[in-house]
Amino acid sequence: MTITLYDFELSGNCYKLRLMMNILNLAYEVVPVDFFPGREHKSDWFLRLNPFGQLPVLQDDGLTLSDSGAILAYLARKYDASGLWFPKDAAVTAEILRWHAIADDITATASAARLALGYDYDFDIDKTQKGAHRIFRIIDEHLWFGEKQGRDWLCSPAHPTTADIACFPYVMLSEEGGISRQDYPALRRWTDRVRRVPGFTVMSGIFPAGPAR
Amino acid sequence: MPLSVSDPTWYPIASSEDLPFRHVYQGQLLGRELAVWRADDGNVNAWENRCLHRGVRLSIGINEGQELKCQYHGWRYANRSAGCTYIPAHPADAPARRIENRKYPVREAYGLIWSAANDDLPFTGFPGAEGGDWFALRPMPVNARPGDVVAGLAGLAPDDQPADVMQGLSVRLGNIVYFVQPVDADRAVIRGLLAGKPADPIATLRHYNEGLTKLRDRLEKAAARKPVPEKLSPIFEKVSADLASMPDIAIPRGATLPVVVKRKWQNADGVVSFELADRDGRHLPTFQPGAHIDLHLPNGLVRQYSLTNGPGDLMSYVIGVKQENASKGGSKVLVESVRAGDVMAISEPRNNFPLRRDAARTVLIAGGIGITPLLSMSRFLDQSRLPYELHYFTRSGESAAFSSELTALHGRVERHVGLARDAIRARVSQALGPYEFAHHVYICGPGAMLEMVQEVASGLGWPDEAVHFEYFQNDKIIDQSSAFDIELARSAMTLHVPAGKTILETMRDAGLTVPSSCEQGACGTCLTTVIEGEVDHQDVYLNKTEKASNSCMMTCVSRAKSGRLVLDI
Numbered sequence: 001m002t003i004t005l006y007d008f009e010l011s012g013n014c015y016k017l018r019l020m021m022n023i024l025n026l027a028y029e030v031v032p033v034d035f036f037p038g039r040e041h042k043s044d045w046f047l048r049l050n051p052f053g054q055l056p057v058l059q060d061d062g063l064t065l066s067d068s069g070a071i072l073a074y075l076a077r078k079y080d081a082s083g084l085w086f087p088k089d090a091a092v093t094a095e096i097l098r099w100h101a102i103a104d105d106i107t108a109t110a111s112a113a114r115l116a117l118g119y120d121y122d123f124d125i126d127k128t129q130k131g132a133h134r135i136f137r138i139i140d141e142h143l144w145f146g147e148k149q150g151r152d153w154l155c156s157p158a159h160p161t162t163a164d165i166a167c168f169p170y171v172m173l174s175e176e177g178g179i180s181r182q183d184y185p186a187l188r189r190w191t192d193r194v195r196r197v198p199g200f201t202v203m204s205g206i207f208p209a210g211p212a213r
Numbered sequence: 214m215p216l217s218v219s220d221p222t223w224y225p226i227a228s229s230e231d232l233p234f235r236h237v238y239q240g241q242l243l244g245r246e247l248a249v250w251r252a253d254d255g256n257v258n259a260w261e262n263r264c265l266h267r268g269v270r271l272s273i274g275i276n277e278g279q280e281l282k283c284q285y286h287g288w289r290y291a292n293r294s295a296g297c298t299y300i301p302a303h304p305a306d307a308p309a310r311r312i313e314n315r316k317y318p319v320r321e322a323y324g325l326i327w328s329a330a331n332d333d334l335p336f337t338g339f340p341g342a343e344g345g346d347w348f349a350l351r352p353m354p355v356n357a358r359p360g361d362v363v364a365g366l367a368g369l370a371p372d373d374q375p376a377d378v379m380q381g382l383s384v385r386l387g388n389i390v391y392f393v394q395p396v397d398a399d400r401a402v403i404r405g406l407l408a409g410k411p412a413d414p415i416a417t418l419r420h421y422n423e424g425l426t427k428l429r430d431r432l433e434k435a436a437a438r439k440p441v442p443e444k445l446s447p448i449f450e451k452v453s454a455d456l457a458s459m460p461d462i463a464i465p466r467g468a469t470l471p472v473v474v475k476r477k478w479q480n481a482d483g484v485v486s487f488e489l490a491d492r493d494g495r496h497l498p499t500f501q502p503g504a505h506i507d508l509h510l511p512n513g514l515v516r517q518y519s520l521t522n523g524p525g526d527l528m529s530y531v532i533g534v535k536q537e538n539a540s541k542g543g544s545k546v547l548v549e550s551v552r553a554g555d556v557m558a559i560s561e562p563r564n565n566f567p568l569r570r571d572a573a574r575t576v577l578i579a580g581g582i583g584i585t586p587l588l589s590m591s592r593f594l595d596q597s598r599l600p601y602e603l604h605y606f607t608r609s610g611e612s613a614a615f616s617s618e619l620t621a622l623h624g625r626v627e628r629h630v631g632l633a634r635d636a637i638r639a640r641v642s643q644a645l646g647p648y649e650f651a652h653h654v655y656i657c658g659p660g661a662m663l664e665m666v667q668e669v670a671s672g673l674g675w676p677d678e679a680v681h682f683e684y685f686q687n688d689k690i691i692d693q694s695s696a697f698d699i700e701l702a703r704s705a706m707t708l709h710v711p712a713g714k715t716i717l718e719t720m721r722d723a724g725l726t727v728p729s730s731c732e733q734g735a736c737g738t739c740l741t742t743v744i745e746g747e748v749d750h751q752d753v754y755l756n757k758t759e760k761a762s763n764s765c766m767m768t769c770v771s772r773a774k775s776g777r778l779v780l781d782i
Binding site: 141144145147148149181182183185189192207209210211212213 | 227230231233234235236238239240241246253273275276277278282284351352354402414415418419422598
């Protein structure tokens with residue numbers, strides 16, 4: 001049974017799933033959805049898949065799933081034999097879900113600014129940019145103290161989780177929304193680490209880092 | 214006091230820990246954006262944050278340890294010099310070595326990285342800095358005018374212990390010194406140094422971080438009520454035409470730089486190595502893999518030696534010299550009379566043996582001392598994680614030179630010791646295999662070996678353009694008996710070249726400045742385009758196809774078969 005991803009190449013939320021599936025070495029098929037300029041995610045056939053009219057959608061084993069964070073958790077629980085990407089520990093699960101919610105906040109701010117600047121979306125650019133900076137400041141501080149305490153990732157000390165995958169793309173794409181990462185050195189170092197995860201894959205605007213020493 | 218873009222004061226621009234290996238930090242000082250990175254040798258580089266190609270930020274580039282690679286177009290810049298070492302798809306694969314990105318002065322001290330807008334002031338740290346054990350706090354970026362941030366910090370002092378506002382936007386509060394990094398007219402970063410490492414570092418860091426966060430929130434609220442100051446606008450001078458262009462063909466002979474022999478050692482049986490460094494401890498010019506320098510010897514001779522260095526390794530050049538009994542005086546004087554501490558003159562590095570970095574497969578074949586340029590190439594390919602195979606042939610009894618350097622490489626390195634001629638031939642043939650598209654082989658060694666490898670490659674279907682070689686010397690006997698005329702098309706001159714005199718000498722006698730280096734048809738420096746006439750090639754630099762094309766020649770040894778040659782000079 002093949003996994004099918006309803007995908008828009010330039011969507012960070014779709015990329016999260018391509019990235020996760022690449023890391024987990026899963027084969028999948030892609031059904032391209034013309035999000036821009038075609039607005040195909042609001043077409044009748046797509047709304048039948050996902051009434052919320054949002055990408056991505058993933059089909060697997062007769063299931064039709066939506067919401068990138070939920071799908072990340074599904075993929076990790078089902079296909080990650082190591083159990084490290086979405087650990088069963090109750091405290092870590094809570095932490096990961098907290099960061100999945102922050103990933104949605106990043107989407108609502110940094111990604112919205114990008115949509116306004118690059119995709120003709122009618123959002124308040126100033127407000128979305130300020131919102132992104134507010135979140136980036138918090139993440140930078142969290143990661144800075146994490147480094148001091150020997151934690152390289154958002155939730156767990158030694159291994160990335162779906163939280164890192166969920167937060168990563170729209171941080172990397174923030175410049176497209178006019179949001180500089182200059183003031184967030186720890187955040188920038190974290191993006192280097194994510195880009196060095198074995199199985200890392202690229203999308204337009206997100207490139208690999210060289211290997212660490 | 215308003216900020217000035219040319220303020221020469223040293224300000225901290227990062228914490229030491231902001232620069233882990235293989236990371237590029239994005240900083241800014243007085244409106245100038247900086248790409249700051251630590252090379253594998255520990256050196257910190259602070260460069261203008263743009264690739265010279267299209268202004269793409271270098272802070273999103275790849276720190277390869279000794280070179281920084283632009284993410285978008287693959288231009289590479291060397292540690293220390295910021296010299297461009299590689300431009301993809303550039304003709305001849307050899308960019309102007311003197312193209313350099315703009316560098317800013319940089320120092321690492323007290324757990325911070327310091328820089329200044331220019332070199333006008335020496336770095337002095339701050340009063341009381343020396344001897345102290347300083348602990349860096351978490352930096353706090355603030356969207357407010359740097360002057361207001363200084364005032365805000367001063368306001369943190371208790372009434373009975375007023376803050377000591379010092380030079381360079383810094384404030385001393387008890388056992389803490391705060392520096393305000395002027396990022397731009399409306400932005401700053403507070404960088405604090407605590408005297409002595411605290412007993413509980415995390416708790417201490419959290420404590421000061423909380424205090425500074427509150428101060429930042431206050432300062433930003435106040436800044437929002439004030440008019441937005443005009444951003445600083447540093448003027449970026451263009452790279453001078455002199456630096457941006459290819460080096461002039463007529464590199465006048467004699468343009469040298471002095472170097473001191475830092476170290477001389479027996480590298481292997483029959484091979485002596487020399488390490489040459491700048492006298493004042495500055496870095497040497499950027500070079501390319503395969504490049505050589507002219508070394509001016511005490512007896513007046515000038516000899517070419519390949520650099521063995523890896524990318525961005527510019528604090529000294531290391532060369533290997535073969536001790537030859539039948540030496541004409543070059544290696545002999547170097548080995549016997551030059552000692553550590555001596556000062557010698559060298560040319561800037563020149564590259565007549567350029568390495569392609571777009572090959573699907575790279576085979577390097579070295580014979581004896583011919584390892585030197587190929588060691589440099591291996592190190593470049595190694596750092597870029599490009600696949601290569603290095604075959605190193607040495608005679609029996611003679612141990613391989615640069616052994617530990619070769620061991621440090623990650624590519625496929627095979628040493629072949631004491632093989633007979635036929636066995637070398639068989640091994641080379643096996644190593645090369647049948648030619649395939651985008652395969653390249655580089656050969657350096659004794660003349661006989663070079664000819665043999667070229668023959669084997671040709672037999673396996675390798676085209677001339679995929680076979681790159683460098684001779685150390687031209688062993689052929691030069692026939693100087695012909696006499697002919699040369700017409701210099703661009704100089705509108707016709708000269709007669711008599712028997713016994715070279716074209717090069719004839720042109721120099723007529724007052725022309727023409728480049729040359731080895732003057733024995735081996736190095737390629739005097740390569741000249743031929744417009745008309747039939748050339749009597751006597752060099753070992755050009756390959757068969759190039760010789761047969763009759764379109765270029767070496768003016769130091771080659772002559773004419775026709776009565777007249779028209780040259781593009």
